[in-house]
Amino acid sequence: xxxxxxxxxxxxxxxKKMHYVQILKDVTFSVGKGRILGLxxxxxxxxxxxxxxxxxxxxxxxxxxxxxxxDVEKNFTKAIAHVGAMIEAPEFYNYLTGFKNLRLLxxxxxxxxxxxxxxxxxxxxGLANHGNAKVKTYSLGMRQRLGVAQAxxxxxxxxxxxxxxxxxxxxxxxxxxxxxSDLRDQGTSIVISSHILSDIQSLADDLVVLQHGQVTYQGTxxxxxxxxxxxLTLITAKPDDTVVILQKLQMRYTRKADTFDIxxxxxxxxxxxxxxxxxxxxxxxxxxxxxLKQASLEESFLALTKEEGEKANV
Amino acid sequence: MFNLFRNEWRKLWAxxxxxxxxLIAAVISGLTAWGAKALNTSFxxxxxxxxxxxxxxxxxAADAFSSIFSSGAAFVVIFAIVMTAIxxxxxxxxxxxxxxxxxxxxxxAILFSKLxxxxxxxxxxxxxxxxxxxxxxxxxxxxxxxxxxxxxxMNSWLYGLADVGVNVLSSMxxxxxxxxxxxxxxxxxxxxxxxxxxxxxxxIFSGLLDVLMTTKKWYWIKWNPFNLMAYNPLSxxxxxGAAALNVWGWLIGLVIYIAIFYLIADYIFNRRxxxxx
Ligand SMILES: Nc1ncnc2c1ncn2[C@@H]1O[C@H](COP(=O)(O)OP(=O)(O)O)[C@@H](O)[C@H]1O
Ligand SMILES: [Mg+2]
Numbered sequence: 001x002x003x004x005x006x007x008x009x010x011x012x013x014x015x016k017k018m019h020y021v022q023i024l025k026d027v028t029f030s031v032g033k034g035r036i037l038g039l040x041x042x043x044x045x046x047x048x049x050x051x052x053x054x055x056x057x058x059x060x061x062x063x064x065x066x067x068x069x070x071d072v073e074k075n076f077t078k079a080i081a082h083v084g085a086m087i088e089a090p091e092f093y094n095y096l097t098g099f100k101n102l103r104l105l106x107x108x109x110x111x112x113x114x115x116x117x118x119x120x121x122x123x124x125x126g127l128a129n130h131g132n133a134k135v136k137t138y139s140l141g142m143r144q145r146l147g148v149a150q151a152x153x154x155x156x157x158x159x160x161x162x163x164x165x166x167x168x169x170x171x172x173x174x175x176x177x178x179x180x181s182d183l184r185d186q187g188t189s190i191v192i193s194s195h196i197l198s199d200i201q202s203l204a205d206d207l208v209v210l211q212h213g214q215v216t217y218q219g220t221x222x223x224x225x226x227x228x229x230x231x232l233t234l235i236t237a238k239p240d241d242t243v244v245i246l247q248k249l250q251m252r253y254t255r256k257a258d259t260f261d262i263x264x265x266x267x268x269x270x271x272x273x274x275x276x277x278x279x280x281x282x283x284x285x286x287x288x289x290x291x292l293k294q295a296s297l298e299e300s301f302l303a304l305t306k307e308e309g310e311k312a313n314v
Numbered sequence: 315m316f317n318l319f320r321n322e323w324r325k326l327w328a329x330x331x332x333x334x335x336x337l338i339a340a341v342i343s344g345l346t347a348w349g350a351k352a353l354n355t356s357f358x359x360x361x362x363x364x365x366x367x368x369x370x371x372x373x374x375a376a377d378a379f380s381s382i383f384s385s386g387a388a389f390v391v392i393f394a395i396v397m398t399a400i401x402x403x404x405x406x407x408x409x410x411x412x413x414x415x416x417x418x419x420x421x422x423a424i425l426f427s428k429l430x431x432x433x434x435x436x437x438x439x440x441x442x443x444x445x446x447x448x449x450x451x452x453x454x455x456x457x458x459x460x461x462x463x464x465x466x467x468m469n470s471w472l473y474g475l476a477d478v479g480v481n482v483l484s485s486m487x488x489x490x491x492x493x494x495x496x497x498x499x500x501x502x503x504x505x506x507x508x509x510x511x512x513x514x515x516x517x518i519f520s521g522l523l524d525v526l527m528t529t530k531k532w533y534w535i536k537w538n539p540f541n542l543m544a545y546n547p548l549s550x551x552x553x554x555g556a557a558a559l560n561v562w563g564w565l566i567g568l569v570i571y572i573a574i575f576y577l578i579a580d581y582i583f584n585r586r587x588x589x590x591x
Contacts, residue, residue: 018589049589055416057588081418091409095328104324107317108417150413 007066008033008158008189009054014063016049016213023049024213027063031158031189031206036180038204038221039193046213047193048088051162054191055085067158081110084156086164090147094136098127098146101135102153109154118153125149126175140167148176152183159183159190165199177203230264232273235289236280245279264292318419318427319434326401326431335393336439340446343386347450350378375451375459376470383447383474390443391485392510394436398489399505401428402496411588425497425583429576432489433482440478448474466548476548483568484543488513490572493579498586516540537563539571 007030016024024046031037039047052058054065056072056079065072070079092101099118106113122131125145130138138146144167151159165173180190180203194200207224209217217224236242239258246253252263264272269292280287326332402425405411414424448471451460460470468476492509499505520540527535535541536559547561559567 018587052589057412057415059587077418077420080416083416085412085416087412087416089409091412093325093328093410094408095330096325100328104321105413105417107321108414108419110418 006033007031008068009160009191010066011050011054012064012066014050014053014065015061016046016053016058017061022213024053024060027210027213027215029208029215029218031191033189034184034187035205036184036190036192036200036203037206037208038197038200039191039208039210040195040197040200041193041210042195045195045210047195047210048162049213050210051085051087051160051191051193054160055080055083055087057087082157083160084151084154084158085160085162086147086151087160087162089140089167090143090150092135092143092146092150095134097132097134098122098138098142098149099131101146102131102150105150106153111154113154121149121153124152124179126172141169141172144168145172148179152179157188159188161191162193163195164192165194165196173199230269231293232260232262232264232269232276233289233291233293234260234262234276234287236260237286237288241283241285242280245283245285249276249279258288269294315423315427318423319430322401322427322431323434326397326435329400331400332397332435335396336390336442339386339389339393339439339443342389343382343443343446344450346382346385347378347447347454350381351454375455375457376462376464378455379447379451379460379470379474380464380477382450383444383477386443386447387440387477387481390436390439391481391488392513394432394439394485394489395492395509395513396506397435398432398492399496399509400502401431402493403499403502403505406500406588407502415588421584422580425493425580429490429493432493433486436485436489437478437482440481444474444478473548480546480548483565484545487539487543487568487572487575490575490579494575494582497579497583516543520544537567539567542567542571 009031011030012028014024014027015022027046027050029037039050041047049058053060053063054067054072056065056076059073065079067079068082070082072079092098093104096104099122102118102121103115106118119128119131122128125148127142127145127149130142135143135146144164148161148164151161165176168176180192184190192200192203201221204221206220207217208215234242235258239255239260242260243255246260246262251265254261262276273290273292277287277290405414415421448457448460451457462469464470464473466473466476491512492505495508495512496505499508517540520538520543523535523538523540527533542559542564545559545564547564
């Protein structure tokens, strides 16, 4: 593993036991500088627990968290100064206005944050007209926006956002994605957790999949796509002869009249396509249609997480 | 650190309860004044309740001032306990603790700023009641009597301030115990209830220790925290002989106990996992 200072944040061998239940088990991943990492996993997988430990709201049973080269446990105040975080639903002082909530938090920053800065941030998250309303009057979406505002208020190098798209309407989700890619372009390193792949697939550069407290997949978004099962649609002039060939090749397939749907085995799907075409040609079977259907990201993900989930359950 | 304290102070006074409780204490002082006046007409000298400065009137005004202040102060102490339990547990109950603890300050600093805010609320409230009691005394019995010496060579004004001081110290000790309770609790209601009940239980406990001390002649028991809390250096009806405490012993003892309880609270607060949503 590379030196942790190469990364904006690193989580190493994190384990957490609570009430004799193993919530996290040897979780390790790193957040590249200026990249967005999607932390993906079903409900109860341990995403929130991981993020809580990353900001030291919780102590790990074992393992370490490093942020911008500082150990979170040993050097908390230094490490956390680099972080903006929103863990689960954001909570604020309901009896104060949105602006005053941000003012309080700004006064706890290491940086000088003026009232104009606060207004600029409110504007950036689309709350420009609501800064002077008490938070108790806010809708869920507005709270979520204020949650993002408090996280980016002090222009942190590392952003940790837990299910930030929850509670946002489509327009809000769009604004959020725009804001995140802007921040990434400015060099911010971001972790976004979600239980819905499509929420982060257009945004994330890297992906960490968490299931039952364990990392079951880790890689770039592009690598994930190659993980799914691809399918080949085949139509030939001699379907019955085709069956013989497919059985000889030990293929898994389904047949509907003349149309075969073949599961492409792991490996290069194009090489497989070529091999099958040769077999059919040698057997003298004319091919009408042969079409490779690459798995969608969602399918790849489902296939992957199902497979790994089964492994983890054993 | 000052920023943290200022934030706590702002949050405290942004809550309506802080004002309402203080107002209730003031109203109770007012009711005491009115009651003293109505029930005991001999309190009054002259017409319209204005004391004329005659010697009996002077003593009555001083007595009235003392009891008006005491009644309000008793409530202020309870309310300071309530507000202290609130400023810690509300952060956990409403989950605002997340945004508070993910700032570049240690948990030690965060808790200490709350301790300062709690003590400051106590001091400000007691001083407010002191002023309110003086005003009510003036309105019902006249200010004239407050200049006379009432005890320990002090006139009513000074004696009242000394009384504020004694109340502040023994209540600070109590508040440090509330910190221990609140630092580990999640439920606001429970923390408040326990904190107030503690007052009752401590009274009984303190009485039992007292019996033990006198029957067994274990005079070191006088240093138990509850005895220190009950001690009032202004009062003349205190234990004598080997069981007696003096001002300095009382002062230093209380400060040590406050520090011990606060350190326990700090330890609990630091160890605490902030989980559950
Ligand atoms: N305070 C806690 N005590 C015991 N178990 C907990 C606690 N908090 C979370 N868990 C358990 O830990 C697991 C992971 O939870 P969490 O990190 O919230 O998952 P996610 O955010 O991925 O939905 C869940 O099974 C949850 O029930
Ligand atoms: Mg979660």
